Amino acid sequence: MVTVFVESTVPIEREADIVTARQKGRELAAAVGFSGTEQTVIALAISEIARNIVSYARRGKVFISPTNDGRRRGVLVIAEDEGPGIPDIELAMRDGYSTARSFGVGLPGTKRLMDEFQLESAVGRGTTVRMTKWLR
Amino acid sequence: MNDQLQPSASQLLMHDMGLTEAEIERRKRIVGIEPSDLDRIAKIRGFVTSHADEYVSSFFDHLYGLDDARPLLASRSLVDRARHLKQEHLLAMVNGDYGSNYAEQRLELGALYARAGLDTRLFLGAFHQMLLNIGHDVMTEFQRTPADGFECFMALQKIAFFDIGIIVDILVFERERVIRQQQDAIREISTPVLQIRERLLLLPVIGVIDTQRARFITESLLRAVRTNRAKVVVMDVTGVVTIDSKVANHVLQTVAAARLMGATMIVTGLSAEVAQSLVTLGIELSGLNTVGDLQGGLEEAEQLLGYRVLAPGTTPPQVAP
Amino acid sequence: MSVPILKLAGVLVASVQAALSDQDLMRLRDEFASQIGRYRSAGIVIDLTALDVLDSYATRMLQSIANAAKLRGANTMVVGIQPEVAFAMVQLGLSLEGVGTALDLEDGLAELGSLTQQRGHRVR
Numbered sequence: 239m240v241t242v243f244v245e246s247t248v249p250i251e252r253e254a255d256i257v258t259a260r261q262k263g264r265e266l267a268a269a270v271g272f273s274g275t276e277q278t279v280i281a282l283a284i285s286e287i288a289r290n291i292v293s294y295a296r297r298g299k300v301f302i303s304p305t306n307d308g309r310r311r312g313v314l315v316i317a318e319d320e321g322p323g324i325p326d327i328e329l330a331m332r333d334g335y336s337t338a339r340s341f342g343v344g345l346p347g348t349k350r351l352m353d354e355f356q357l358e359s360a361v362g363r364g365t366t367v368r369m370t371k372w373l374r
Numbered sequence: 375m376n377d378q379l380q381p382s383a384s385q386l387l388m389h390d391m392g393l394t395e396a397e398i399e400r401r402k403r404i405v406g407i408e409p410s411d412l413d414r415i416a417k418i419r420g421f422v423t424s425h426a427d428e429y430v431s432s433f434f435d436h437l438y439g440l441d442d443a444r445p446l447l448a449s450r451s452l453v454d455r456a457r458h459l460k461q462e463h464l465l466a467m468v469n470g471d472y473g474s475n476y477a478e479q480r481l482e483l484g485a486l487y488a489r490a491g492l493d494t495r496l497f498l499g500a501f502h503q504m505l506l507n508i509g510h511d512v513m514t515e516f517q518r519t520p521a522d523g524f525e526c527f528m529a530l531q532k533i534a535f536f537d538i539g540i541i542v543d544i545l546v547f548e549r550e551r552v553i554r555q556q557q558d559a560i561r562e563i564s565t566p567v568l569q570i571r572e573r574l575l576l577l578p579v580i581g582v583i584d585t586q587r588a589r590f591i592t593e594s595l596l597r598a599v600r601t602n603r604a605k606v607v608v609m610d611v612t613g614v615v616t617i618d619s620k621v622a623n624h625v626l627q628t629v630a631a632a633r634l635m636g637a638t639m640i641v642t643g644l645s646a647e648v649a650q651s652l653v654t655l656g657i658e659l660s661g662l663n664t665v666g667d668l669q670g671g672l673e674e675a676e677q678l679l680g681y682r683v684l685a686p687g688t689t690p691p692q693v694a695p
Numbered sequence: 696m697s698v699p700i701l702k703l704a705g706v707l708v709a710s711v712q713a714a715l716s717d718q719d720l721m722r723l724r725d726e727f728a729s730q731i732g733r734y735r736s737a738g739i740v741i742d743l744t745a746l747d748v749l750d751s752y753a754t755r756m757l758q759s760i761a762n763a764a765k766l767r768g769a770n771t772m773v774v775g776i777q778p779e780v781a782f783a784m785v786q787l788g789l790s791l792e793g794v795g796t797a798l799d800l801e802d803g804l805a806e807l808g809s810l811t812q813q814r815g816h817r818v819r
Contacts, residue, residue: 257714260748275593277780278748282787285750308392309547310711333788344751374554374586588783598779606760628784634781634790636797636806664763 243269245303248288251296256288259300267313270304271373280313280371283351286344287317288365295299295321295364305370312353312372320364327359386479392549393540398477405535412470414529418512419468422530425511429461429543437632438499443496452490457485457527467533477540484541488548495652497541505534565591567598574675575606576635580613588624592631599637606675607632612643622657629662638678639663641669697723698723701728703740706807707731708768708800710742720756724763733765738807739764743802744775761794770810771795772803 243266260281267277284300291298298319305314324330333346338372349355352369359365388394422429434457437443437527447453463483466476487497509527516523565587568576577595595607611625631637641664653659665671701708704778707730730742741757761771763788772795775785779808784790795810797803 253717262758264747275782278783279786281748282750282783285748285810289750289752304389305391306392308397309390311390347751347786350788351786362806490745593782596781599776600798603802605798605802629791631781631785634776634784635778636799636802661710 240250243304245301246300247299249297249299250288250291250317253289253292256292258279258286258290259302260284261303262312263315264276266302266304267371270311270313271371272371274315276371276373279351280315283348283369283371284315286348287315288343290365291317291319291321295319297321299365305373310372310374312370313369314368315352316369317367318364319366323365324357324359324364325361327357331357383458384482384485387481387544387547388474388478391481393474393477393490395474398472398474399410399534401539402472405532405539407472407532407536412530415468415470415527415533418515418526418530419470421515422468422508423465423513425508426461426464429464430457431510433460433504433510436503437496437645438500440496442493443500449490454487456483456486456490459486460501463537465531467537472533474534479546479590480537480540484544485489485548487541488545492545494542494545497545498538500558501534501538503530504565514667515529561587561590565594569598569602569604571609571676571679571681572673573603573679575599575602575604575607576672577607577609578613579609579611583621583624585620585624588628592624592628595628596631599632599635604637606678607637607639608642608668608671608675609639610642612668612672614643617644617648617652619652619655619657622652622655626657626662637648640665640675640678642666697726700718700726702734702736703803704808705737706804706809707734707736707739708742709739710744710800712745714746714748715753717752717756720753720760724760725755727760728767729765731769734782736769737811738772738773739790739808740774740800740803742775742803743773743780744777744799746775746780747777749776749780751787751789754784754791757791758794760787770807772797772807774799774803 246262246266248255248262250259261286263279264281267280272280273296275327277331284302288300291300293309298317301314301316303314305312331349345357348367348369354368354370354372354373356368357365358368434447434453438447461481463479474676477673508530512527512530513523516526533600564581565577565579568578570576575595576682577591579591583591595609598604599607608623609628612677626642629641632639641662643666644664646666649659650665663674665674698709698711698715700723701710707727708738709727713762716722730736731739740762757773764771773791776795782791793804795803797806
């Protein structure tokens with residue numbers, strides 16, 4: 239028997255890992271009790287940040303875990319990479335901004351999908367995105 | 375995918391309420407439970423254990439004396455289960471082990487009370503009565519060394535407060551969960567999606583639209599589009615209390631999502647003034663198919679679907695085979 | 696994993712069964728391009744009924760396929776996007792701009808049929 243209600247870390251090195259990460263996210267979201275629609279939203283958010291890792295940092299990892307704040311439970315996702323980092327975070331988080339390879343929906347769009355969203359990045363050191371979705 | 379070991383209901387509840395090992399230790403510190411207390415409790419363990427039946431009865435007798443506690447007491451099996459758990463509780467209270475198993479035990483009984491609809495105040499009253507009885511008997515037992523007796527009873531009180539903390543929390547937690555479910559049910563009833571004709575849906579939106587409700591409406595609509603194979607949806611917003619930029623964006627999102635499913639949306643009931651103010655706020659309405667009133671919207675929808683409205687008295691054209 | 700392309704009433708149909716890799720998507724686009732030319736197809740239908748999520752990359756690829764088809768004179772219909780998938784997409788901000796959409800294969804074929812008819816009238 240496999241326990242699904244636990245955290246997992248998915249290494250992101252190839253684009254096939256994007257699918258693995260979002261599948262894990264969907265499974266955990268289902269175990270935590272999210273609806274089908276919310277599972278899809280979480281899977282999409284994971285897909286987007288994992289894709290960012292593949293496109294910009296080439297490798298990193300995505301940590302997916304159940305979480306709670308004493309009143310409600312949810313899913314926590316932390317995506318880390320040691321890529322080039324984002325030089326202008328404010329610009330990257332502005333709606334409509336688009337780099338050559340991204341579509342302009344990337345970060346601000348992903349933020350819309352989740353309830354909490356924090357981004358830390360330093361040029362030359364890497365990027366960490368931390369996001370949470372709460373079960374109503 | 376089917377090999378899932380799901381945590382038990384109590385464990386999930388422990389998790390939801392944040393009752394981790396660390397949190398349990400924190401709560402014990404809050405009520406001041408110390409190692410010396412464990413020794414004191416050990417002194418009255420045998421005593422309390424031998425009178426456990428009495429004390430459990432006093433708890434339930436107190437409830438029986440109150441009209442409001444009827445629901446809990448109405449079901450025989452519920453009362454028997456509660457008594458059984460209460461007995462276990464009392465024994466565990468003087469047993470000296472107050473870790474996560476202990477907490478989970480409190481949780482299970484608390485959940486039972488919650489399901490039976492036991493009011494927090496009634497619970498507290500009965501619990502207090504039971505403690506009073508224990509306290510009285512302890513003082514009688516220790517009448518030659520009352521100071522000792524008092525210390526032992528105080529130690530037990532600390533455990534009692536720890537228990538109360540957990541049970542009250544879960545009563546409140548469950549009550550909030552019921553309220554949320556009721557809100558969901560209300561939301562469901564208040565946004566019906568109506569099939570007017572084949573492939574045509576009408577969605578009358580009335581009242582206040584917050585983000586949660588807006589998402590719910592969108593989800594319901596999209597599911598209805600699939601179920602009814604709708605090609606056109608008329609969304610009437612005449613009854614929406616305030617149409618600000620947030621609401622407008624929700625509408626635009628819904629239109630976009632419906633289009634991804636091949637359905638065209640017509641928005642009716644958007645007054646010219648509101649539309650103007652939205653445009654001033656920078657909302658892009660040019661792609662939105664709006665018609666002033668519902669009737670006009672329905673006619674437009676029927677046209678889109680290829681229905682033709684004939685003047686009265688006209689013979690319908692023959693359809694070539 | 697390659698997606699088979701079927702010929703159905705003068706139209707090319709591909710039914711995507713599972714998440715496609717970047718390579719698979721590019722292969723699909725190239726296959727469509729060559730088959731449109733070979734069979735002089737007026738339209739293509741991409742059926743996404745089996746997909747449980749559609750991200751920005753896949754959306755971009757779909758647009759790219761539609762553009763390539765347009766260059767060869769064929770219209771594109773994306774069909775079968777599920778309610779949850781559509782919901783998540785618009786929340787993210789994806790819109791499949793410029794690509795035709797329909798509920799399912801049946802509707803998609805009907806749409807392409809009427810589009811071709813319109814085109815036929817214009818030519819005449």
